Amino acid sequence: MSWAETLRIGLEAVRTHRSRSALTVLGILIGIAAVILTVGLGEGAQGQVRDQINSLGSNLLVVSPGSTTSSSGIRGGFGSASTLTSQDADALASRDVAPDIAAVAPASQRNLSLTAGTSNWTTTVVGTTPDWLSVRARKIDSGRFITGQDVTGHAAVVVLAATTAEQLFGARSPIGATVTISGVPMQVVGTLTAVGSSATANEDDQAILPISTAANRVFGGATRTSVQSIYLEASSSKTLSAAYQEANSELLALHHITTPTGADFTIASQQSILSAATSVDRTLTVLLGGIAAISLLVGGIGVMNIMLVSVTERIREIGLRKALGAPPRVIRRQFLVEASVLGLAGGLAGAALGLVGAAALPHLISQRIDISLTAAAAAIVVAVGIGVGFGVYPASRAARLAPIDALRSE
Amino acid sequence: MTDTESPRTPLPVIELDDVRKTYRTGALEVEALRGVNLRIHEGEYIAIMGPSGSGKSTLMHILGCLDVPTAGNYHLAGEDVGRMSEEDLAQIRNRRIGFVFQQFNLLPTLSAWRNVELPLCYAGVGRAERRTRAISALEKVGLRDRIAHRPNELSGGQQQRVAVARALVTDPALILADEPTGNLDSVSTQDVLGLFGELHASGRTIVLITHEPEVAAAAGRVVRIRDGNVQDDTGSDPRTSTDPRTSTDPRAGGASTTLTWEAHQ
Numbered sequence: 001m002s003w004a005e006t007l008r009i010g011l012e013a014v015r016t017h018r019s020r021s022a023l024t025v026l027g028i029l030i031g032i033a034a035v036i037l038t039v040g041l042g043e044g045a046q047g048q049v050r051d052q053i054n055s056l057g058s059n060l061l062v063v064s065p066g067s068t069t070s071s072s073g074i075r076g077g078f079g080s081a082s083t084l085t086s087q088d089a090d091a092l093a094s095r096d097v098a099p100d101i102a103a104v105a106p107a108s109q110r111n112l113s114l115t116a117g118t119s120n121w122t123t124t125v126v127g128t129t130p131d132w133l134s135v136r137a138r139k140i141d142s143g144r145f146i147t148g149q150d151v152t153g154h155a156a157v158v159v160l161a162a163t164t165a166e167q168l169f170g171a172r173s174p175i176g177a178t179v180t181i182s183g184v185p186m187q188v189v190g191t192l193t194a195v196g197s198s199a200t201a202n203e204d205d206q207a208i209l210p211i212s213t214a215a216n217r218v219f220g221g222a223t224r225t226s227v228q229s230i231y232l233e234a235s236s237s238k239t240l241s242a243a244y245q246e247a248n249s250e251l252l253a254l255h256h257i258t259t260p261t262g263a264d265f266t267i268a269s270q271q272s273i274l275s276a277a278t279s280v281d282r283t284l285t286v287l288l289g290g291i292a293a294i295s296l297l298v299g300g301i302g303v304m305n306i307m308l309v310s311v312t313e314r315i316r317e318i319g320l321r322k323a324l325g326a327p328p329r330v331i332r333r334q335f336l337v338e339a340s341v342l343g344l345a346g347g348l349a350g351a352a353l354g355l356v357g358a359a360a361l362p363h364l365i366s367q368r369i370d371i372s373l374t375a376a377a378a379a380i381v382v383a384v385g386i387g388v389g390f391g392v393y394p395a396s397r398a399a400r401l402a403p404i405d406a407l408r409s410e
Numbered sequence: 411m412t413d414t415e416s417p418r419t420p421l422p423v424i425e426l427d428d429v430r431k432t433y434r435t436g437a438l439e440v441e442a443l444r445g446v447n448l449r450i451h452e453g454e455y456i457a458i459m460g461p462s463g464s465g466k467s468t469l470m471h472i473l474g475c476l477d478v479p480t481a482g483n484y485h486l487a488g489e490d491v492g493r494m495s496e497e498d499l500a501q502i503r504n505r506r507i508g509f510v511f512q513q514f515n516l517l518p519t520l521s522a523w524r525n526v527e528l529p530l531c532y533a534g535v536g537r538a539e540r541r542t543r544a545i546s547a548l549e550k551v552g553l554r555d556r557i558a559h560r561p562n563e564l565s566g567g568q569q570q571r572v573a574v575a576r577a578l579v580t581d582p583a584l585i586l587a588d589e590p591t592g593n594l595d596s597v598s599t600q601d602v603l604g605l606f607g608e609l610h611a612s613g614r615t616i617v618l619i620t621h622e623p624e625v626a627a628a629a630g631r632v633v634r635i636r637d638g639n640v641q642d643d644t645g646s647d648p649r650t651s652t653d654p655r656t657s658t659d660p661r662a663g664g665a666s667t668t669l670t671w672e673a674h675q
């Protein structure tokens with residue numbers, strides 16, 4: 001019997017047993033869609049963190065005060081006794097001391113209230129130097145950034161990030177307008193281009209001042225030269241570790257520390273921040289993947305059940321077909337076609353549902369979903385494999401029985 | 411097969427030697443056949459009779475290559491069935507034997523003509539030809555107006571006739587029918603018997619099981635089975651049987667069994 005003929009018989013059987021076919025397809029479909037969506041959610045969360053950290057700037061090193069070793073240093077220094085000063089930053093900026101460091105931006109920050117006319121908005125106020133713009137990989141949207149003269153002259157100027165500008169001025173251009181911070185009126189000289197992604201909202205809600213203005217006129221406090229962090233930009237990704245070494249030994253020398261373990265600062269690279277943050281999300285992905293695998297397994301067992309039952313109740317049919325002259329090979333083929341048609345239908349529908357879900361869900365739950373082709377392919381292979389395996393194996397066993405034994409089976 | 415037979419004697423198409431069949435259901439053993447010896451020659455028309463449970467159907471299933479004997483040998487057209495591959499057996503069931511089951515065994519999801527065309531599917535016959543042949547087989551059993559009915563839309567007798575049509579559709583050389591007239595009224599019985607008579611006249615070998623003396627009367631030879639044994643046989647010698655071909659059919663004499671056997675393929 002030709003394959004075309006076998007295909008026809010197989011399709012006919014699929015059509016005749018409508019509800020059973022529908023259930024099989026549904027089982028495969030749900031398993032596959034579940035895998036695509038759950039793994040996609042995990043990957044999405046991971047990707048989100050990766051993007052967020054990448055948006056900090058490229059080839060970035062962050063020096064924070066405090067001896068918090070390990071990669072969790074990004075949170076470490078804040079709030080602890082400030083052992084970093086703007087002198088440290090000046091030293092690192094020297095080409096002779098640290099040839100592989102391209103730019104240095106010391107920064108201090110406070111959460112303060114900004115007033116413009118009748119509008120009021122609390123945001124992160126950052127005091128820093130002109131290099132901040134390139135180190136943090138940001139762009140000016142309108143106006144200009146703070147300059148070296150602003151820093152030396154303690155100028156009362158401010159640059160607003162996109163969200164901050166919008167909260168205070170709405171659609172109006174804030175350039176030239178006055179914003180009052182801690183009672184000091186400041187002139188808005190520029191705005192920053194938004195980073196974009198909703199996950200980095202805090203990056204778009206900032207007000208940038210010259211570091212001198214911030215220390216002396218806005219933040220106040222005793223140690224006016226201390227800074228909360230120093231951002232360093234390596235000259236290229238290849239020189240990142242050299243830059244790290246240079247910064248580390250220079251700071252140890254400046255702080256008169258002889259044992260590296262006694263360091264009163266922490267240098268975190270973008271990479272270490274990234275791996276610390278994504279490792280958390282990788283756990284999440286593994287967890288979600290596990291859930292997906294279980295749902296696939298459950299779906300697979302469902303498919304297995306339906307296939308086994310459907311073949312068992314058709315052993316008489318197999319016996320009759322054999323009695324009428326069907327060789328076992330043809331019977332195997334018939335069930336292979338049936339199972340493959342169901343598996344393929346379920347697989348394609350599942351993949352389609354998964355993709356549609358991945359496109360639609362982020363709008364509903366504001367969670368990014370990254371499609372993992374490997375996971376999708378693996379899910380399809382597993383689900384279809386289970387369907388075909390448990391559709392064909394019992395049928396081929398039944399096809400080995402003497403026709404009359406198959407015909408007499410219940 | 412044996413050298414002693416005269417050239418005018420057709421070789422036996424079926425040879426059963428001490429065939430036994432024992433069914434085991436748990437601790438219980440049922441000896442359905444207890445050493446059956448039977449020779450059936452080409453072109454014979456045989457009725458098998460016997461009380462219920464005597465092993466007639468069991469014997470028929472073995473003859474139709476649907477079951478295997480527990481012991482003993484079965485030669486079909488000189489070939490040992492026990493040594494045949496699954497593929498060969500499938501070919502034999504498909505092309506050489508037409509089997510009418512006692513329980514009809516129609517596929518409930520298929521219409522009458524689709525049931526009848528099934529054996530042709532496995533014979534590699536094209537779609538259009540299958541349909542014409544299936545419909546003409548149904549016509550022969552008087553079911554031209556029921557071709558599109560499903561088995562559950564047919565009476566018992568009509569289902570039986572569909573089963574007969576399915577056995578005839580491949581034009582097999584050997585027809586094995588397990589009570590083919592069991593559910594038929596006398597008119598339909600006569601129709602089916604007439605059909606078998608025609609097939610016999612054209613050289614087919616026919617073995618049927620029946621409880622009805624008038625059906626047995628149509629056959630040239632009656633084999634009585636009792637408790638799994640041949641109790642009585644009205645004539646195992648083809649020359650004494652009422653084979654119409656011994657006088658009328660020129661193919662009867664001389665031609666080798668295999669040749670005429672193949673002529674029906």
Ligand SMILES: Nc1ncnc2c1ncn2[C@@H]1O[C@H](COP(=O)(O)OP(=O)(O)OP(=O)(O)O)[C@@H](O)[C@H]1O
Pocket residue numbers: 408433434435440441442460461462463464465466467468469512
């Ligand atoms: N699959 C089986 N398992 C166990 N015993 C069986 C099986 N098939 C038949 N038998 C037994 O074998 C014996 C012969 O059965 P068989 O069907 O050949 O009888 P039969 O002569 O065709 O009877 P009937 O005229 O009622 O159809 C019976 O005693 C029956 O119970």
Ligand SMILES: [Mg+2]
Pocket residue numbers: 466467468512588
């Ligand atoms: Mg019987």
